Every structure is written in C-alpha cells, then in structure tokens.
Amino acid sequence: MKYLLLIYDNEQANINKSPEDMSNTMAEWNAYMDDLQKTGKILAGEALQPTMTATTVRAGNPAPLATDGPFAETKEQLGGFFMLEATDLDDAIAWSGKMPHIAHGGTVEIRPIMEFDQ
Template identity: 50%
Template sequence: MQYLLLIYRNEQKLINMNPTDRQKVSEEYGAYTQSIIQSGHFKAGDGLQPTTTATTVRVREGKTLTTDGPFAETREQLGGYYLVEAKDLDTAISLAARIPEAREGSIEVRPVMIYK
C-alpha cells in the first residue's frame, strides 16, 4: 500500500537556521532518503518552496479565484513529502518516525487511494 508522509515544520526556524545547522539537516535528510531507497520503500519525495511562493486556488460560482500564500495561518507549514510503499500502517508510521523533522515538527501519514 502507498502512504503519503506529509512533513510539517516551522519554516521560519529553517529560514533563520545558520548554514552549519542547515547543512546538518540536509545531510540527515539525504541519509534518510538513501535508507528508504535502499529498503525499497521510496516511491517519490521532495521538499517544497516556502509558503510565500504558494498560491491557493478556489472556484466559486464558475470563477477561478487565487490568493497568495497558504490557505490558513498555522504554526507549522507543509514543507515536503515522501510517497512510500509500506506493507501496513505500522510500517508507514515507523518510516515517518525516522524523518528528521519528526523530532520538532510533525509528520502526517495518509494512505493513498489508488484508482483502477
């Protein structure tokens, strides 16, 4: 089964991080990504640009409306994702718990609906 691991973090903390700490985080993510590639769980994954680059789209009464930025102000923002293959939810949770940001942010684990 496929699961989407959504990584939520305080993006301001990342923006304000010194270069040495940012490099350490980058290396941790690289090691994590390599480990799930080697284990066969990895399907896809990427980080996202800051919320300041986001555009929210809504269609109301046939008109497309756009708003700069994310839909809601929150303490944590969606910063990236991994799409993984896991035999069950417990395995997906185990993979999510190893994501570096799980120590300070949160990881949402969501089963993917596969349409056939």
C-alpha cells in the same frame, strides 16, 4: 499499501538557520533518504518551496480566483512529502518516526492512498 507522508515543520525556524545548521540538517535528511532508498519503498518524494511562494485558488466570478499564501495559516507548514509503498501502517509510522525533523518538534501526517476498483 501506498501512503502519502506529509512533512510538517516550523518553516521560519528553518529559514533562520545558520549555514552550518542548515548543512547539518541537509546531511541528516540525506542520510535518511539513503536508508529509505535502499528499501525500494519510495515512489516519490520532494521538498517544497516555503509557503511565501504558495498560491491558493478558489471559485470566483467570472473566473477562478488566485490569491497569495497557503490554504491555511498553521503553526507548522507543509514542507515536503514522500509517497511510500509500505507494508502497513506500522511500517509507515516507523519511517515517519525516523525523519530528522521529528526530533526537533516537527510532525508527519500519514494518509493512505485511496484505491479504486479498475
């Protein structure tokens, strides 16, 4: 089954990291990615620019309205995603649990991809 894993983390804490801490974090993520790559489960995955770069669009008159900032202000911010072809939810949970930010208080929201008939 296909799952989207939405990676939520404290963006400000990451921005405030010392260069040394930042390179440790990167090393952890790279190690994680290497393990995941080997399984052939990754369909897609990216890190996102911080929420200060976000733009939200909603209906407006006469044209749709674009505003600065993310859709919702939350304690943790969406910072990246993976799309996985996993065997089942437990598989997706296991790979989510191994993400380095989890140990530092971050979370992952797992969303199964909707399948349409033809």
